[in-house]
Amino acid sequence: MTTRSEHLEAPAMRLILPLPGNETFARRLADEGGWELGALETRRFPDGETYVRILSEVKNKVVDLVCTLARPDDGFLRLIFAADAARDLGARQVNLIAPYLSYMRQDRRFQPGEAVTSRSFARLVSASFDRLVTVDPHLHRYAALSALYTIPTDTLHAAPLLADCIAAEVDNPLIIGPDEESEQWVSAIAARIGAPHAVLRKVRHGDRNVEVELPDLSKWRGLQPVLADDIASSGRTLIEAARMLPLQGFVRPMVAVVHGIFADASFQRLTALCGRIVSSDSVPHESNAVGLASLVARAIASASNDEADLIRHRRPPEPPDEVEQAGIDSFPASDPPSWTGGVT
Numbered sequence: 001m002t003t004r005s006e007h008l009e010a011p012a013m014r015l016i017l018p019l020p021g022n023e024t025f026a027r028r029l030a031d032e033g034g035w036e037l038g039a040l041e042t043r044r045f046p047d048g049e050t051y052v053r054i055l056s057e058v059k060n061k062v063v064d065l066v067c068t069l070a071r072p073d074d075g076f077l078r079l080i081f082a083a084d085a086a087r088d089l090g091a092r093q094v095n096l097i098a099p100y101l102s103y104m105r106q107d108r109r110f111q112p113g114e115a116v117t118s119r120s121f122a123r124l125v126s127a128s129f130d131r132l133v134t135v136d137p138h139l140h141r142y143a144a145l146s147a148l149y150t151i152p153t154d155t156l157h158a159a160p161l162l163a164d165c166i167a168a169e170v171d172n173p174l175i176i177g178p179d180e181e182s183e184q185w186v187s188a189i190a191a192r193i194g195a196p197h198a199v200l201r202k203v204r205h206g207d208r209n210v211e212v213e214l215p216d217l218s219k220w221r222g223l224q225p226v227l228a229d230d231i232a233s234s235g236r237t238l239i240e241a242a243r244m245l246p247l248q249g250f251v252r253p254m255v256a257v258v259h260g261i262f263a264d265a266s267f268q269r270l271t272a273l274c275g276r277i278v279s280s281d282s283v284p285h286e287s288n289a290v291g292l293a294s295l296v297a298r299a300i301a302s303a304s305n306d307e308a309d310l311i312r313h314r315r316p317p318e319p320p321d322e323v324e325q326a327g328i329d330s331f332p333a334s335d336p337p338s339w340t341g342g343v344t
């Protein structure tokens with residue numbers, strides 16, 4: 001008979017469990033690691049409430065729920081219900097594998113009364129999961145996810161994979177970031193493939209209204225421009241950058257993004273202005289050309305499955321920081337800024 005201590009010492013079996021729409025990525029992940037692929041069923045009751053049923057055995061297993069979080073409001077409750085169900089049914093550990101992590105951009109209160117959704121979302125996820133694995137979260141004013149999340153997190157980077165994809169497709173690339181924020185990604189990509197890089201200036205006036213200015217790039221005319229960024233959301237940032245490049249005599253740019261959300265008809269609009277457009281498979285899209293499953297599988301395999309270790313790494317929530325208070329004080333109602341959103 002197996003004793004309790006023998007059982008705890010045995011390596012936990014792992015179950016990769018996709019939420020709807022994440023089956024392809026989950027299958028790749030399971031194949032990479034040689035792990036079991038599970039299934040769950042969800043539907044809506046006639047009143048709009050969510051039904052969730054886990055169809056695989058989870059007892060004593062490490063359960064990795066795979067759910068990219070593009071358009072999170074549609075499926076977040078079913079994700080939380082699935083995590084709770086896995087735990088109720090005896091899962092030893094319940095992790096969230098979210099190749100794209102949402103709610104990273106409203107990371108402070110820009111106007112009095114605004115919800116700081118980065119913080120609220122992190123609290124909800126931290127309450128339901130033991131660990132979070134994600135790729136290139138939009139860390140702007142926060143240096144690391146540990147400033148928001150109270151559970152252990154693994155932050156992976158797609159820049160080397162995007163760089164290899166660009167190098168395979170373009171001979172003499174000039175890597176261009178559409179705004180100052182993108183410097184971190186474009187410099188990493190450029191360094192890996194030994195290409196020059198430049199960063200444009202952007203002013204955001206609204207959710208779908210941005211202005212992009214080009215510095216003098218004439219010394220690089222003749223190179224193939226490659227616009228690289230972390231997210232294409234409304235696509236406006238990339239569209240404006242792509243519109244500006246021909247003004248300095250550049251050919252149509254290639255576009256390489258980690259997270260291709262491409263809301264509205266932005267992909268079609270970009271296609272009209274650009275050459276090849278590639279993204280990672282963090283968000284399922286026709287532009288997916290860079291697979292992340294192997295990167296994510298390696299992180300999962302090396303993460304600790306030890307409950308005691310996870311409990312040690314859980315931290316109490318941090319109190320609101322200076323930034324939040326500064327946000328409240330700095331925008332008196334009589335003098336609102338023209339752009340009230342948090343996204344740059």
Ligand SMILES: O=P(O)(O)OC[C@H]1O[C@@H](O)[C@H](O)[C@@H]1O
Pocket residue numbers: 105138178179181182207210229230231232233234235236237238343344
């Ligand atoms: O312009 P859209 O595509 O809406 O938003 C994406 C841009 O906004 C920034 O936060 C991102 O880093 C990216 O540059």
